[in-house]
Amino acid sequence: MTIQKQLYTLEEFVQFALLPENSEREFELINGRIVEKLPGTTRNSELALMISFEVRLFCREHNIPCHTSGAAGAYQVGIHVLVPDFAYKRTSMSNDYPDPVAPEWAVEVISQPDKVGDIRAKKMLYLQAGILYWELYPEDRSVDAYAPGQPMRTYRADDLVDLGDLIPGFTLALKDIFEP
Secondary structure: OEOOOOOOOHHHHHHHHOOHHHOOOEEEEEOOEEEEEOOOOHHHHHHHHHHHHHHHHHHHHOOOOOEEEOOOOOEEEOOEEEOOOEEEEOOOOOOOOOEOOOOOEEEEEOOOOOOHHHHHHHHHHHHHOOOEEEEEEOOOOEEEEEOOOOOOEEEEOOOEEEOOOOOOOOEEEHHHHHOO
Protein backbone atom coordinates (compact mmCIF):
# COMPACT_ATOMS: atom_id res chain seq x y z
CA MET A 1 0.00 0.00 0.00
CA THR A 2 1.55 3.29 -1.09
CA ILE A 3 1.36 5.93 1.64
CA GLN A 4 1.68 9.11 -0.47
CA LYS A 5 2.36 10.53 -3.90
CA GLN A 6 5.31 12.85 -3.24
CA LEU A 7 8.85 11.53 -3.48
CA TYR A 8 10.91 11.20 -0.30
CA THR A 9 14.65 11.23 0.32
CA LEU A 10 16.24 8.55 2.45
CA GLU A 11 16.54 11.00 5.36
CA GLU A 12 12.88 12.04 5.14
CA PHE A 13 11.83 8.41 4.97
CA VAL A 14 13.80 7.49 8.10
CA GLN A 15 12.20 10.39 10.00
CA PHE A 16 8.74 9.21 8.89
CA ALA A 17 9.37 5.52 9.66
CA LEU A 18 10.70 6.31 13.15
CA LEU A 19 7.70 8.40 14.23
CA PRO A 20 6.10 6.94 17.39
CA GLU A 21 2.81 6.31 15.58
CA ASN A 22 4.66 4.11 13.08
CA SER A 23 6.46 1.93 15.63
CA GLU A 24 4.33 -1.15 14.91
CA ARG A 25 4.41 -0.80 11.11
CA GLU A 26 6.95 -1.75 8.43
CA PHE A 27 7.71 0.61 5.57
CA GLU A 28 9.89 0.49 2.50
CA LEU A 29 11.27 3.32 0.38
CA ILE A 30 11.02 2.25 -3.26
CA ASN A 31 12.02 4.77 -5.91
CA GLY A 32 11.22 7.65 -3.55
CA ARG A 33 7.78 6.32 -2.58
CA ILE A 34 6.91 5.15 0.92
CA VAL A 35 5.23 1.76 0.74
CA GLU A 36 3.76 0.01 3.78
CA LYS A 37 4.63 -3.66 3.98
CA LEU A 38 1.47 -5.42 5.03
CA PRO A 39 1.60 -8.27 7.54
CA GLY A 40 1.87 -11.70 5.98
CA THR A 41 0.48 -15.07 6.91
CA THR A 42 2.08 -17.30 9.48
CA ARG A 43 2.73 -19.86 6.70
CA ASN A 44 4.70 -17.31 4.69
CA SER A 45 6.67 -16.37 7.78
CA GLU A 46 7.39 -20.03 8.43
CA LEU A 47 8.79 -20.48 4.91
CA ALA A 48 11.25 -17.62 5.40
CA LEU A 49 12.24 -18.98 8.82
CA MET A 50 12.83 -22.44 7.32
CA ILE A 51 15.34 -20.94 4.87
CA SER A 52 17.04 -19.12 7.73
CA PHE A 53 17.19 -22.32 9.80
CA GLU A 54 18.84 -24.32 7.00
CA VAL A 55 21.35 -21.56 6.22
CA ARG A 56 22.34 -20.93 9.82
CA LEU A 57 22.68 -24.62 10.60
CA PHE A 58 24.99 -25.15 7.61
CA CYS A 59 27.06 -22.07 8.38
CA ARG A 60 27.50 -23.07 12.02
CA GLU A 61 28.58 -26.60 11.05
CA HIS A 62 31.09 -25.22 8.51
CA ASN A 63 32.30 -22.19 10.50
CA ILE A 64 31.10 -19.73 7.84
CA PRO A 65 30.19 -16.15 8.85
CA CYS A 66 26.42 -15.95 8.67
CA HIS A 67 23.88 -13.34 9.61
CA THR A 68 20.20 -13.61 8.71
CA SER A 69 17.13 -11.52 9.29
CA GLY A 70 13.41 -11.80 8.75
CA ALA A 71 10.55 -9.53 7.80
CA ALA A 72 11.37 -6.92 10.45
CA GLY A 73 14.85 -6.21 9.10
CA ALA A 74 15.17 -3.06 6.99
CA TYR A 75 18.18 -2.55 4.72
CA GLN A 76 19.48 0.44 2.85
CA VAL A 77 20.01 -0.57 -0.76
CA GLY A 78 21.44 2.49 -2.47
CA ILE A 79 18.93 5.31 -1.83
CA HIS A 80 16.14 2.81 -1.13
CA VAL A 81 15.01 0.93 1.99
CA LEU A 82 13.85 -2.64 1.52
CA VAL A 83 12.45 -5.16 4.01
CA PRO A 84 12.86 -8.68 2.63
CA ASP A 85 11.11 -11.66 4.22
CA PHE A 86 14.54 -13.30 4.54
CA ALA A 87 18.00 -11.82 4.13
CA TYR A 88 21.52 -13.19 4.41
CA LYS A 89 24.90 -11.53 4.62
CA ARG A 90 28.35 -12.42 5.92
CA THR A 91 28.83 -9.14 7.78
CA SER A 92 27.27 -8.37 11.15
CA MET A 93 23.82 -6.92 11.48
CA SER A 94 23.50 -3.31 12.54
CA ASN A 95 21.58 -1.53 15.27
CA ASP A 96 21.07 1.35 12.83
CA TYR A 97 17.79 1.86 11.01
CA PRO A 98 17.99 0.93 8.25
CA ASP A 99 20.97 -1.42 8.24
CA PRO A 100 23.47 0.46 6.03
CA VAL A 101 24.98 -2.75 4.61
CA ALA A 102 22.68 -4.43 2.09
CA PRO A 103 22.16 -8.19 2.21
CA GLU A 104 23.88 -10.48 -0.27
CA TRP A 105 20.76 -12.63 -0.70
CA ALA A 106 17.14 -11.55 -0.26
CA VAL A 107 13.93 -13.58 -0.45
CA GLU A 108 10.39 -12.29 -0.83
CA VAL A 109 7.56 -14.73 -0.07
CA ILE A 110 4.92 -13.70 -2.59
CA SER A 111 1.33 -13.55 -1.33
CA GLN A 112 -2.01 -12.19 -2.51
CA PRO A 113 -1.76 -8.65 -1.09
CA ASP A 114 1.62 -8.05 -2.78
CA LYS A 115 1.36 -5.59 -5.66
CA VAL A 116 3.00 -6.74 -8.87
CA GLY A 117 4.47 -3.29 -9.52
CA ASP A 118 6.08 -3.09 -6.07
CA ILE A 119 7.52 -6.61 -6.37
CA ARG A 120 8.91 -5.83 -9.84
CA ALA A 121 10.46 -2.57 -8.58
CA LYS A 122 12.08 -4.32 -5.62
CA LYS A 123 13.44 -7.06 -7.87
CA MET A 124 15.11 -4.45 -10.08
CA LEU A 125 16.64 -2.67 -7.07
CA TYR A 126 18.09 -5.91 -5.70
CA LEU A 127 19.51 -6.90 -9.07
CA GLN A 128 20.98 -3.43 -9.75
CA ALA A 129 22.73 -3.70 -6.36
CA GLY A 130 24.19 -7.11 -7.26
CA ILE A 131 22.07 -9.01 -4.71
CA LEU A 132 20.85 -12.57 -5.27
CA TYR A 133 17.06 -12.30 -5.21
CA TRP A 134 14.41 -15.01 -4.86
CA GLU A 135 10.66 -14.79 -5.22
CA LEU A 136 9.15 -17.72 -3.36
CA TYR A 137 5.65 -18.76 -4.41
CA PRO A 138 4.02 -20.91 -1.67
CA GLU A 139 0.94 -21.87 -3.70
CA ASP A 140 3.02 -23.14 -6.63
CA ARG A 141 5.76 -24.55 -4.38
CA SER A 142 8.33 -22.83 -6.56
CA VAL A 143 11.11 -20.25 -6.46
CA ASP A 144 12.10 -17.79 -9.18
CA ALA A 145 15.80 -17.08 -8.64
CA TYR A 146 17.39 -13.92 -10.05
CA ALA A 147 21.16 -13.84 -9.90
CA PRO A 148 22.80 -10.67 -11.20
CA GLY A 149 24.01 -11.11 -14.76
CA GLN A 150 22.24 -14.46 -15.22
CA PRO A 151 18.87 -15.46 -16.65
CA MET A 152 16.02 -16.06 -14.21
CA ARG A 153 15.74 -19.66 -13.14
CA THR A 154 12.64 -21.38 -11.72
CA TYR A 155 13.05 -24.13 -9.15
CA ARG A 156 10.35 -26.55 -8.02
CA ALA A 157 9.79 -28.23 -4.66
CA ASP A 158 11.79 -31.33 -5.67
CA ASP A 159 14.88 -29.32 -6.75
CA LEU A 160 18.16 -28.92 -4.95
CA VAL A 161 19.54 -25.37 -5.19
CA ASP A 162 23.27 -24.61 -5.04
CA LEU A 163 24.16 -21.04 -4.07
CA GLY A 164 27.67 -21.29 -5.51
CA ASP A 165 30.24 -18.91 -4.02
CA LEU A 166 27.69 -17.08 -1.89
CA ILE A 167 27.73 -19.88 0.70
CA PRO A 168 30.32 -22.39 -0.54
CA GLY A 169 29.12 -25.99 -0.30
CA PHE A 170 25.59 -25.08 0.75
CA THR A 171 22.68 -26.63 -1.11
CA LEU A 172 19.05 -26.14 -0.24
CA ALA A 173 16.55 -28.92 -0.81
CA LEU A 174 13.36 -26.97 -1.52
CA LYS A 175 11.25 -29.92 -0.33
CA ASP A 176 12.58 -29.16 3.16
CA ILE A 177 11.26 -25.61 2.88
CA PHE A 178 7.88 -26.51 1.40
CA GLU A 179 7.15 -29.45 3.68
CA PRO A 180 3.59 -29.29 5.04
